[in-house]
Amino acid sequence: MSHESTASPVASLGTAIASRIRHSPLILPLVGLALVSIAMAFASQNFFTVDNILNILRQQSIIGILAIGMTFVILTGGIDLSVGAVMALCGTIGAGLMVNMGLPGAVGLLGIIGVGVLFGLFNGFLVAWGRMPAIIVTLATMLVARGLGLVYSGGYPISGLPGWISWFGTGRISGIPVPVIIMVILYALAWVILQRTSFGRHVYAIGGNETAAQLSGVNVKRVKLLVFMISGFTSAMAAIVLTGRLMSGQPGAGVAFELDAIAMVVLGGAAISGGRGLILGTLIGAVLLGIINNGLNLMGINPYLQDVIKGLIILLAIYIGREWR
Numbered sequence: 001m002s003h004e005s006t007a008s009p010v011a012s013l014g015t016a017i018a019s020r021i022r023h024s025p026l027i028l029p030l031v032g033l034a035l036v037s038i039a040m041a042f043a044s045q046n047f048f049t050v051d052n053i054l055n056i057l058r059q060q061s062i063i064g065i066l067a068i069g070m071t072f073v074i075l076t077g078g079i080d081l082s083v084g085a086v087m088a089l090c091g092t093i094g095a096g097l098m099v100n101m102g103l104p105g106a107v108g109l110l111g112i113i114g115v116g117v118l119f120g121l122f123n124g125f126l127v128a129w130g131r132m133p134a135i136i137v138t139l140a141t142m143l144v145a146r147g148l149g150l151v152y153s154g155g156y157p158i159s160g161l162p163g164w165i166s167w168f169g170t171g172r173i174s175g176i177p178v179p180v181i182i183m184v185i186l187y188a189l190a191w192v193i194l195q196r197t198s199f200g201r202h203v204y205a206i207g208g209n210e211t212a213a214q215l216s217g218v219n220v221k222r223v224k225l226l227v228f229m230i231s232g233f234t235s236a237m238a239a240i241v242l243t244g245r246l247m248s249g250q251p252g253a254g255v256a257f258e259l260d261a262i263a264m265v266v267l268g269g270a271a272i273s274g275g276r277g278l279i280l281g282t283l284i285g286a287v288l289l290g291i292i293n294n295g296l297n298l299m300g301i302n303p304y305l306q307d308v309i310k311g312l313i314i315l316l317a318i319y320i321g322r323e324w325r
Helices: 002-022 027-043 050-075 083-099 105-128 134-153 163-170 178-196 198-208 210-215 220-246 257-267 279-298 303-324
Strands: none
Touching (some): 027 279, 050 083, 050 178, 050 220, 050 257, 050 279, 083 105, 083 220, 083 257, 105 134, 178 220, 178 279, 198 220, 210 220, 279 303
């Protein structure tokens, strides 16, 4: 009798833990990361070196930063197709402020951030107050941002930046690339916002059921506005890293970066319909996509075929995630 009474709570605890693991948005991304890492380790003996791991993180840092803002937007059930073009516009205008107008580098960096946040504000206003579909709004503003960057620069890169700007793209601190450090700091801040603040809870609530969230007192318009502003801010931060890496403002940069950012969020276990996902999952998705890219390059796969393979992997991830839930 006593044996049954002690076994029952243990069995219940085991069932509860198994259920929690099964329904965790992180479990599938972690399994995928482990399997792909093992496969790549067999494909190349240089895969698990410190230099290669840091190289993967450095290469993924720019799109990984874009994916932070994309995560916020997707969690509310939206999408932001303008992040790559906004990043290019931010870098181009920032470079123009420093080179063409002769302003200090610090002013140029503030200009980059200001342009990103303002563009996010514009997107958020159209979606929240204009009641326009996010996919249509950001598709249009993607074209607007790309066009503005090309008009401002005349279609040419703007070079001649102060030398210290390169630190944001190529610098190192204790051997760790600065872009990786910036990315990790931004992911940590995003985790705190989403997991430890009422704003984060409201983001999830809107993605889960917008009508119910509004009836419960959530200011849906305000949250959506702030979410797109966050996306604009992360686009600006990605622009700072890219500008430092290239030492120029590139109006044509960031083409299709929004697709990779969306892929990272999806591979990280987030539901594209909103309400489900973790920022740590997006980070895992960024690393996973980086490993896939790195592995395909190490194996000498045709670059055009790589896009086909990555597309199929993303479709598989969406399908498996849907069945798992």
